[in-house]
């Protein structure tokens with residue numbers, strides 16, 4: 001798109017889902033908004049790519065809260081965006097070396113299933129879920145809450161230990177920790193609650209046509225409301241004066257000015273590369289320097305022929321750990337998106353994508369090609385335990401590493417979820433939307449409420465409201 005103006009009401013840095021939602025609300029309310037995005041497509045982690053007719057979702061597999069009363073559902077309705085979603089049922093399936101379980105789409109059914117399977121805890125299970133849902137409600141309502149104070153300093157493991165003794169039950173209730181990236185003994189109870197209740201109560205959904213379709217509909221609505229988006233435009237510098245941001249300069253040397261700015265990008269890049277941070281108080285910079293990014297993953301994308309039988313392969317977490325410590329940090333998240341939406345592949349062919357947890361630290365990986373090859377073999381070997389002949393059915397294979405995720409989104413070290421969702425980095429301990437610059441706001445998974453599409457939708461919406469109510 002040709003952008004003629006150089007002065008805007010609001011400039012948004014990054015067309016991730018938080019940036020796009022924020023932009024759509026601002027543009028709908030009459031603001032002149034420019035979104036600058038370094039990639040040639042919008043969406044950040046919520047993008048898809050095509051190979052030989054197969055459409056692969058790059059990262060996001062499903063989205064929480066897309067029903068009428070969920071956060072995403074309400075947001076899309078406010079913006080008058082129509083997207084067809086498929087509700088996933090079961091919500092998920094979880095596997096350990098010695099047992100497996102399907103997580104039903106309805107929370108009441110899940111509670112009933114757990115009370116049957118874990119009879120010794122059958123009185124406590126409903127009590128736990130009542131509290132858990134109450135805690136979730138406190139996170140989305142304004143005002144003080146006793147529940148938030150009660151759990152704010154607890155890990156999810158500590159919360160589970162308050163209720164249960166059965167280790168297998170605790171493993172089941174922790175099995176989906178990969179969705180926030182920190183194991184139960186590190187993950188914040190509030191962070192885990194935000195993610196889990198969102199999926200268990202408001203549902204997990206797949207946007208028909210791909211996750212890129214979800215993104216493109218939002219981007220199109222932003223444009224329909226009068227917003228402007230410039231793709232393949234990397235912000236290289238932000239000018240500031242007297243605690244105000246003034247303008248941005250792109251890699252092509254273009255300069256744009258605005259009254260307000262929203263950053264949908266990694267704060268490490270924002271505050272340590274793009275902005276001259278001498279105006280910022282050292283305590284703020286020190287806090288950011290000390291914060292820990294979330295982990296990253298290896299990704300395998302397979303386009304398979306139509307002869308392979310995937311009927312028995314369930315979408316969900318496959319853990320190699322045998323106990324609650326999750327000490328080996330080993331899991332595969334296997335998904336067969338063509339089970340939900342056959343239009344993603346040509347001629348009745350099928351897709352498997354696998355997200356693989358990794359122990360290696362980004363900076364310690366010396367040779368990314370060796371890393372990639374090792375992870376590929378490890379993942380295919382694991383898939384062969386279910387599908388012994390899978391190698392004979394592969395039409396297309398692609399891979400992604402933390403470095404790939406970093407390259408496409410500029411999230412440092414390919415951090416999947418912004419800051420790690422630990423007790424000291426969640427809720428009031430996460431970075432606020434406001435910054436030391438009075439007209440510069442943060443939206444997205446590095447700020448509140450946290451990671452995941454539903455959370456970043458909420459984040460973008462909140463920041464738009466802050467600017468509109470200013």
Ligand SMILES: Cc1cc2nc3c(=O)[nH]c(=O)nc-3n(C[C@H](O)[C@H](O)[C@H](O)COP(=O)(O)OP(=O)(O)OC[C@H]3O[C@@H](n4cnc5c(N)ncnc54)[C@H](O)[C@@H]3O)c2cc1C
Nearest residue numbers: 014016017018038044045059061062235416444445452453
């Ligand atoms: C493998 C994987 C699987 C996941 N699965 C799920 C899932 O199934 N469901 C779910 O809800 N969540 C999932 N998540 C988490 C979710 O994808 C993220 O939390 C969310 O997408 C983050 O959105 P965001 O708007 O904060 O930012 P991002 O998606 O990180 O977008 C930031 C944007 O800013 C752009 N940008 C950065 N720097 C610049 C610059 N200098 N100039 C211009 N543009 C710039 C980037 O290119 C990018 O488009 C997954 C994440 C990963 C990595």
